Amino acid sequence: MSWSLQAAEMKNPYILEEDIWKSIHYFFYHSKTTTTYKYGFFKALLENVANANEEKEISFDDLFYSFSKIYWNLVVHHGLWQSNSRGQVSSVQKAIATFQQGHEIPTEWNFDQLPGELQQDLITEVKKRGKKYVIGALYGDFNGEIYTFNLKKNYLKLNLKYYHFFHTYKRILTNVTNYQLAQFLEKFNEVEKVNQILSKVEFVTKRQSLKEFARLLQQAGVHQCFYCKKPVKKHVHVDHFIPWSYIQNDQLWNFVLSCPTCNTSKNNKLPIEKYLAAIMAQNESLKAKETLKDYFVNYNSEKLKTLYQYSERNGFRKEWEPRG
Structure with a gap:
């Protein structure tokens, strides 16, 4: 057996x-x-x-x-x-x-x-x-x-x-x-x-709150919307860069800070490709910090790029970008 x-x-x-x-x-x-x-x-x-x-x-x-x-x-x-x-x-x-x-x-x-x-x-x-x-x-x-x-x-x-x-x-x-x-x-x-x-x-494994990740990003010096670059302080949102409905996991290397407008507009969409380079650059900066290195075990930029491509194959079109 x-x-x-x-x-x-x-x-x-x-x-x-x-x-x-x-x-x-x-x-x-x-x-x-x-x-x-x-x-x-x-x-x-x-x-x-x-x-x-x-x-x-x-x-x-x-x-x-x-x-x-x-x-x-x-x-x-x-x-x-x-x-x-x-x-x-x-x-x-x-x-x-x-x-x-x-x-x-x-x-x-x-x-x-x-x-x-x-x-x-x-x-x-x-x-x-x-x-x-x-x-x-x-x-x-x-x-x-x-x-x-x-x-x-x-x-x-x-x-x-x-x-x-x-x-x-x-x-x-x-x-x-x-x-x-x-x-x-x-x-x-x-x-x-x-x-x-x-x-x-x-939704049995979806987190009820992403405040922990907002705190980690802010403590690392991130204080503006990843997408539109506007400052975010009081009304900060945490966004899954590759949508949660595909990746089904919460990893710091897939999170960005967002303003409410961008987060609501993006929702379950995949950002256009120029933002892929931006999040890879953010992750290189974050993983260099001693306090965050444990969040990047088994991470590398090539993996994120591959997941981005796989998410597109799963029906997420890389077409979203901020309005205006």
């Missing part, structure tokens, strides 16, 4: 895109699913593909940060049951519920409201169970071709073909994952809890 594997090598690193599509269809429509684990982990994998290093390795810390956030918000914040049996609570759901009750955390708190130390403690608990039940299971569903892993190490290594496939079709894959997860939850939860279920699933 693949879920119990402790380590495994990817079986075929030279697969075709057609083979990946076959595995995608199997995963979503034919694999055995008794809990939401595999959907949640696949969602976390998609969200963290931009965090892969040059060897296409993604750390378990990054993956289970996203995984923990997904499940905290589903289980505690939205009160959703994660198993197909009312008589059998899933291990992750039980661990999170026990953690929330033990620390007397209000159910209305989303994951971002937890103090950093509690977040790390929770991630540690969730990672134990995720490594036991999820990583090997997903490996098996994808015919052993998706990644190499060893549970004693702190990362998995994506198949290069899957790495490019995930970037190329990320928007479609994210939407299908959200739909399948929502459909599962809809079957095994009370009617009143599944109101707007797809929206709950879609």
